[in-house]
Amino acid sequence: MRALLSRAPGGPETLEIGELPDPVAGPGEVVVAIKACAINFPDVLVIEDKYQFKPQRPFAPGGEVSGVVESVGEGVTAFTPGDRVMGNTGMGGLSEKVLFKEAALYPIPAERSFEEGASMLLTYGTTIHALVDRGHIAEGDALLVLGAAGGVGLAAVELGKAFGARVVAAVSSEEKAQAARDAGADETIIYGRGPFSKDESKALAEAFKEKGGKDGYQLVYDAVGGDYAEPALRSIGWEGRYLVIGFPAGIPKLPLNLTLLKSCDVCGVFWGAYAAREPVKNRANIQRLFDLWGEGKIAPRVTEVFPFERGGDAIAKMAARGAIGKLVVRVAE
The missing domain is CATH 3.90.180.10 (Medium-chain alcohol dehydrogenases, catalytic domain)
Incomplete structure (x- = not known):
């Protein structure tokens, strides 16, 4: 699969399109074909080795995504292939496919776009x-x-x-x-x-x-x-x-x-760290967000959408503190 890769520490200009192995769903896991990935400030830091975590290279930045379930592993009951979902992956979102634990995914409301779904959770x-x-x-x-x-x-x-x-x-x-x-x-x-x-x-x-x-x-x-x-x-x-x-x-x-x-x-x-330590409390918070979203009291404001090949430009704009609302990379149509 294609991914926008960081091969060495540096700014957004160092990112390049490359290939990574396709993920395979094991027990309790879901493979999602990514449609959209929102950009956040951690994406600026992680490619420069300035974030709390330093992933093994090569890696793709991007932690907030949406897409379509491609396959599910044994024991998965909440999702089936074709479902529209969103999730927070930490890293790897600027890839064509991402592997998730079943509990890390949420369905996208039918009336919401992939860009909106990618802009909610983080x-x-x-x-x-x-x-x-x-x-x-x-x-x-x-x-x-x-x-x-x-x-x-x-x-x-x-x-x-x-x-x-x-x-x-x-x-x-x-x-x-x-x-x-x-x-x-x-x-x-x-x-x-x-x-x-x-x-x-x-x-x-x-x-x-x-x-x-x-x-x-x-x-x-x-x-x-x-x-x-x-x-x-x-x-x-x-x-x-x-x-x-x-x-x-x-x-x-x-x-x-x-x-x-x-x-x-x-x-x-x-x-x-809170979401990992307190998954039940975190899911209750997320459900409260979905309720507020449905009531029209909150709504992600997606102000610019970048093509996959220009994902580095989105990170550069975030680094320059030029973003208003959410910047989203469209990974696939």
Whole structure:
């Protein structure tokens, strides 16, 4: 089968179309012919050997996919060949076929496209775990979302509103601010591009505080990191929860005296590990997402679709922080 392969550490320009052996379904396994693969920030990191895991090369990046069941192994009862499915594979999604455990797949609703199906699980799965399990979101909470126009950012805006929060979306341009407003954000903040001087950092903290109100934010959803983190932490309220999602702007260092003064929590969010450790709780979260999807309260926003041969361009656009919503690679028609 064809795959977009990383053969050595490097940027998206190092990826090349190559061949891998076709997977074969064993007991409890399903082979899926991939139709679409969504691109996420881990795809930027993993090909440069900067991610938490370093797959053995050659490998194909891409962890969020949709497609059609091609074959099933012994004991599989939930799916049959021809079923439309979506799943999170960790790596390997930019391939023509992927092998899954039966429990890792979900049916795509009949009215949804392959592109939409490929854009649901990782971003919304991460975000519902962050807001509910780690952040204990409650109706009336004030939620600050950094990087609010990206895939996880828009998911945080939508889910925050679905759970009754007042959402302030922080982004880097008016175009991204409009995307956040379209997703339901109550207010927006447009910030500059870091690194920031001490005065610029203070000014950004004041901008965050102004929108947060006198009690500050009960939740900060940080999908950016870098020089944006400390100003956001300074705007958090008493016993707030600071949710650490990712670091496209760099890994920050936080002054821990702020956590003491505000009696706040800094909470790491590692959805992949949570899903592996707590599969029953994770599937309950995913079912809740399907319910919200069906009610029209959330919906992946696919803003650009790339052909398979240009999958590297999609990763490059993600690396440049130029994505609004979800970028998807169409692997096959």
